[in-house]
Amino acid sequence: MxxxxxxxxxxxxxxxxxxxxxxxxxxxxxxxxxxxxxxxxxxxxxxxxxxxxxxxxxxxxxxxxxxxxxxxxxxxxxxxxxxxxxxxxxxxxxxxxxxxxxxxxxxxxxxxxxxxxxxxxxxxxxxxxxxxxxxxxxxxxQSRGEADRAVLRDKDPFKLGLEGRVDLARAMTGILADLHALNPAEHSLDLVLPYPDDSVMSEVNKWDYAVDKEQLDPQRLLAPARDWLQVHMQPGSPELSLVHGDFRPANFLVDDGRPTTLLDWEMAHLGDPAEDVGWYTCSLYRTEHFPEGWGVEDFLARYVERGGPELEPERIKFWQVFAVFKLAVIALRAVRNVESGAVDGPKPPIDRVIETLNADIA
Known part of the structure; x- marks a missing residue:
């Protein structure tokens, strides 16, 4: 082990x-x-x-x-x-x-x-x-395996080779489709998790509200992205899925080239399955999540093949932008924790995160 x-x-x-x-x-x-x-x-x-x-x-x-x-x-x-x-x-x-x-x-x-x-x-x-x-x-x-955020990249920390990394990416994508295919009611999750009236608006507004409530952005660096999300708000998903909230290779334990455990469920909630898809395929994670020769189109095809819903391009784009916005909010919190002395260490490079976010909505 x-x-x-x-x-x-x-x-x-x-x-x-x-x-x-x-x-x-x-x-x-x-x-x-x-x-x-x-x-x-x-x-x-x-x-x-x-x-x-x-x-x-x-x-x-x-x-x-x-x-x-x-x-x-x-x-x-x-x-x-x-x-x-x-x-x-x-x-x-x-x-x-x-x-x-x-x-x-x-x-x-x-x-x-x-x-x-x-x-x-x-x-x-x-x-x-x-x-x-x-x-x-x-x-x-303790579960079998180990995690490394570079598992699908050319660094190849587990020595899987390109073919092995693509196989691993396909397996991870299949697990995401399996997750979204679950019926929350069959697991009684609809009785214990908040049941949003609008799965898109509720999640966006939660993170948008956090910016003001916590006074994270006095310089209003996030204002263009916040406006973009409100203008391009997608309709709520008719079917709610269990959304992981941080689905990515870094959160998988891998053993012998196979994913054994999906970690870090702390942001899981009932919502739009496209949220996880947008998070996985957003611009900040693009290099990390896609080995050479296996791109976003391959990911989406595998996702649908394993039973995930077909998603409109504009819905995916919306959640991709939201993902980087969410990462910016998290980075601003981390900056505040460092500045307040709550934690030690250098500040996260928030400027580069916001630059990427602005490029995404340009």
Missing amino acids: TEPHFSENLFEDDVTDDLPSDEEIFEVDEDDSGLKAQLKEFLKDQLNDEAGPMIESPPVPIAGGSSKHHYKFTVSWFNGTKRIRRHMILRQEPASGVVDSDMQTEAIILNALRGGDVPVPALQWSDLTPTWFDTRTLIFE
């Missing part, structure tokens, strides 16, 4: 070479004595082991991006007949993040999809009150 790498760096490499690394974004206290003690008490409560679980390797920080803290640890316990050992990933909310998320909603989604066609992390335990930990916590069984 390969140790996974978790990454929530949302920006394409060429645009953000000077972004801080995951380890630099947050100062993580490597003295895990407090967390280890909390974890041990939590596991004693969760596991039917009179002798108490053994934490064989204490929680150690691993790269986890700008929205969550991640730790790996190993635990064993006696289940009545034998001792079981598991390698686990513990995920916690930090004091400051760049993405609004709801761990309870994420936990509901992961439990609903477990064992289905879409490969999701195996969520084992949660403390969402929180009662046992200082902040809300999810604990997963």
Whole structure:
């Protein structure tokens, strides 16, 4: 079992070479004595082991991006007949993040999809009150594989070759089609997730409102894009799908050239399936998501072939622009966190993100 790498760096490499690394974004206290003690008490409560679980390797920080803290640890316990050992990933909310998320909603989604066609992390335990930990916590069984945002690029970190990278891209696209083919009602997700009256307007307005509410753009650098989105607003999708919200190769664990787990469900919601398509194909991610000889047209053909809906070009274009706008909002939040001292590290290159956004709407 390969140790996974978790990454929530949302920006394409060429645009953000000077972004801080995951380890630099947050100062993580490597003295895990407090967390280890909390974890041990939590596991004693969760596991039917009179002798108490053994934490064989204490929680150690691993790269986890700008929205969550991640730790790996190993635990064993006696289940009545034998001792079981598991390698686990513990995920916690930090004091400051760049993405609004709801761990309870994420936990509901992961439990609903477990064992289905879409490969999701195996969520084992949660403390969402929180009662046992200082902040809300999810604990997963470690999945097979590792993630690298350059997996489809010529850097070829997993040595798949061009044909292997194209096969991997096709497999990932098929998983997106499988996700959008799910009926949310069959998994009772329509009962627990917000059900928007207009799947397009509600999502756009949520991020648009955040700019004003958080006073992220006093220089009004985003004004042209905000106006463009309102003028070109698409009608709401007649059929709501479960939208991942951050579907991209960087969020897949890959083992032996195959995608094993789709990570980072914190922005998932009911909405327009074209939103994920626009995010995957937007200008900032174009280089990262498409190996040589396999372009956007191939992606769309594979998506439809696997059961995804056929999407009008103007709808895809709208969501592509929205994707870069959303990335700009996230970057502005990251800039504010650095300027306020909430996190350490250099500022994200927001000017280049906005330049790309303006070029997209020109």
